């Protein structure tokens with residue numbers, strides 16, 4: 149692994165520099181959440197509340213972080229959460245993120261609201277990709293996106309179910325946030341002439357009438373494995389798995405949808421109790437440190453994902469900035485595994501948690 153540049157010793161060191169280089173409204177869009185941003189903070193605080201009980205005198209001379217997600221080999225149990233419109237943060241946008249994730253050997257979930265076509269992202273990628281879909285009002289278009297993702301080599305469909313509408317985001321409302329010039333949802337047939345707010349643009353495209361029947365429909369139109377993203381209720385997780393989901397991504401959208409929503413690390417154990425035996429369970433929200441990754445994996449998450457930190461790295465230095473952020477997670481995880489007595493991911497378990 150490359151040496152850590154001393155200026156950036158933790159993922160959050162990238163945030164301050166990203167804030168300085170991004171226009172204020174773009175920074176607010178990335179950093180912000182719904183309402184008072186209590187859930188944005190709660191996601192991180194839930195990690196802080198969990199304490200570890202490291203184990204000693206276990207041979208950790210040879211360590212591996214390798215794991216799999218739905219059979220896909222990965223260099224570690226940390227991946228890139230889907231986030232929209234990467235060219236807002238850096239001109240190389242999604243291509244830089246795909247190259248960095250591929251070089252690190254980590255899973256990259258690409259948003260349907262990418263500012264580079266899903267085909268171009270797939271061409272640039274050297275590692276595994278999953279495609280995150282919102283079900284659109286136009287079902288023909290929704291289906292064609294799934295077919296395009298299949299043809300381009302994406303290995304799973306990640307259906308986002310927590311965004312029937314964009315949440316009440318104070319910062320974006322104050323800024324009347326619009327996409328910057330030249331940044332467009334290029335996977336979708338949206339004209340370049342309009343200039344609506346992001347929330348209005350979204351309302352035209354995404355279907356707020358989505359129900360479980362539509363999950364069944366999406367399941368039926370693809371052979372790719374289905375992951376349902378945006379679930380915190382165990383009963384929702386159960387239903388998703390009953391309808392054929394291979395994985396559940398426990399997420400509150402980084403606190404961007406429902407202020408006051410339960411923190412994802414608080415929700416995770418209950419979801420695992422219900423579906424942990426029959427599906428893979430992933431988590432995102434507030435993962436900032438290798439210790440956070442360890443705590444989520446110890447609780448039972450297969451892979452965890454980072455959203456904002458990847459955008460910080462992208463804004464700071466394109467592909468190498470993203471690579472540096474991902475390497476920090478891997479480096480921190482490697483060291484915390486060693487110091488907790490875990491030579492591999494399989495040996496990370498609930499015995500490491502004080503109050504699992």
Ligand SMILES: Cc1cc2nc3c(=O)[nH]c(=O)nc-3n(C[C@H](O)[C@H](O)[C@H](O)COP(=O)(O)O)c2cc1C
Pocket residue numbers: 177178179191229230231232259260261280308377399400401402403404432433434435453454455456457459
């Ligand atoms: C700027 C931004 C854009 C996002 N866009 C999407 C998106 O297009 N699709 C999606 O499923 N989730 C989206 N998310 C949510 C992330 O996938 C993820 O759930 C969240 O960022 C994880 O929390 P973290 O940022 O604390 O790591 C977005 C998040 C941010 C910060």
Ligand SMILES: CC(C)CC(=O)C(=O)O
Pocket residue numbers: 232261311314346350401404
């Ligand atoms: C374009 C938006 C719907 C992307 C998103 O999910 C978000 O901003 O949280």
